[in-house]
Amino acid sequence: GNSVTQMEGPVTLSEEAFLTINCTYTATGYPSLFWYVQYPGEGLQLLLKATKADDKGSNKGFEATYRKETTSFHLEKGSVQVSDSAVYFCALSRSGTASKLTFGTGTRLQVTL
Amino acid sequence: EAGVTQFPSHSVIEKGQTVTLRCDPISGHDNLYWYRRVMGKEIKFLLHFVKESKQDESGMPNNRFLAERTGGTYSTLKVQPAELEDSGVYFCASSPLQSRNTEAFFGQGTRLTVV
Numbered sequence: 001g002n003s004v005t006q007m008e009g010p011v012t013l014s015e016e017a018f019l020t021i022n023c024t025y026t027a028t029g030y031p032s033l034f035w036y037v038q039y040p041g042e043g044l045q046l047l048l049k050a051t052k053a054d055d056k057g058s059n060k061g062f063e064a065t066y067r068k069e070t071t072s073f074h075l076e077k078g079s080v081q082v083s084d085s086a087v088y089f090c091a092l093s094r095s096g097t098a099s100k101l102t103f104g105t106g107t108r109l110q111v112t113l
Numbered sequence: 114e115a116g117v118t119q120f121p122s123h124s125v126i127e128k129g130q131t132v133t134l135r136c137d138p139i140s141g142h143d144n145l146y147w148y149r150r151v152m153g154k155e156i157k158f159l160l161h162f163v164k165e166s167k168q169d170e171s172g173m174p175n176n177r178f179l180a181e182r183t184g185g186t187y188s189t190l191k192v193q194p195a196e197l198e199d200s201g202v203y204f205c206a207s208s209p210l211q212s213r214n215t216e217a218f219f220g221q222g223t224r225l226t227v228v
Contacts, residue, residue, distance in 0.1 A: 004155070036219075043117070044156075044204060044219035089156060100146070100169060101217065103156040 002027045006090045006104035013080055013111050021075040021107045023064075023090035031092040033057075033066050033073040034101070039086045047075075047088070080111045115139070117220035119205050125226045131193040134223045138187070138207030145188050146208075146217060147180060151201035159203075162188060163210065174199075195227045 007022040025031065035047040035057070048057030053068035062077045073090060090104040118137040126132050138145050147159040159178070160170040164185035173180070177196070182188040192199055202224050206217040 041221075043221040044206075046216050049216075091156075100158045100161060100172075101148075101156075102158070103148075105153070105155045106150075 002031065002092060002094070002102040004090050004092055004102055004104035006088075006107055008105070009087075009108040011107060011109045013109070015082055015111055015113055016079045017111075019075070019077040019080045019084075019109065021088055021090075021109070023073045023075065023104060025071050025073065025090075025092050027071075027092055027094070027102075029094065030068075031094055033064070034091040034093070035062070035064055035073070035075050036089040036091055036103075037086045038089070038106075044089065080109070082111045082113060085109055085111045117205055117207050117218050119203075119220035119223050121223060122221065123224045123226075125228060126195055128197055128227055129194045131191065132195055132225060134190045134192075134203055134225070136188045136190070136205030136207075136220060138205070139218055141209065142207035142218075143185065143210035144208040144217070145182060146206040147188070147190055148204040148206065149201050150204065150222075151198070156204065159190075192225075195225075197227050200225055200227045 003026045005024050032051045034049045036044045037047045048059040050057040050066035056065045064075045087106045087108045089106045091101045120135045143164050145162040148156050150156045158172040161168045162182045179191045202222040204222045206219045208217045
């Protein structure tokens with residue numbers, strides 16, 4: 001079946017540091033890949049997505065590239081801010097639709113001044 | 114436009130009691146999903162409604178869980194009787210009935226604690 005593995009947290013960085021959160025997946029066919037973020041006290045929000053191999057999703061300075069050869073979708077940001085502190089979830093679905101999502105365990109990011 | 118609303122935000126109940134969670138999707142969204150995150154683990158799919166019909170309920174843990182969506186609007190998820198392992202955060206999400214590239218919008222979740 002489908003599964004998503006992401007690096008365990010928490011990840012603690014200083015403001016303006018470079019961020020990478022690793023995510024790899026197992027799936028049949030050609031899934032769509034997502035990063036969701038949950039800020040403190042809020043619900044899950046879609047951060048970015050990619051629907052086919054070599055696509056790059058980007059939003060708010062975050063980027064992730066769909067790498068089929070390594071079955072990965074690592075999240076990166078060049079310079080994090082305190083306001084980026086949140087829990088980040090990697091997820092996949094079987095198609096480009098908002099169908100059933102398979103999530104990773106989430107990675108908590110704490111950014112300090 | 115209002116987002117996905119879940120009620121209550123927190124619930125603490127004793128083992129053996131009954132709890133009902135409610136989800137109000139975004140108006141006009143025919144797809145409605147329930148998910149659960151237990152003890153800091155991954156968020157797991159529970160079930161999917163299309164309008165009032167259960168499209169996929171493969172993630173429902175056992176028959177103590179009952180989900181309904183009468184009239185295809187809001188949905189309820191009842192746990193009866195609750196057990197300790199049911200504790201977690203229950204998320205609801207909705208999306209329009211479109212064929213491709215449709216984002217699912219999530220609510221804030223209901224944190225359920227069974228003691």
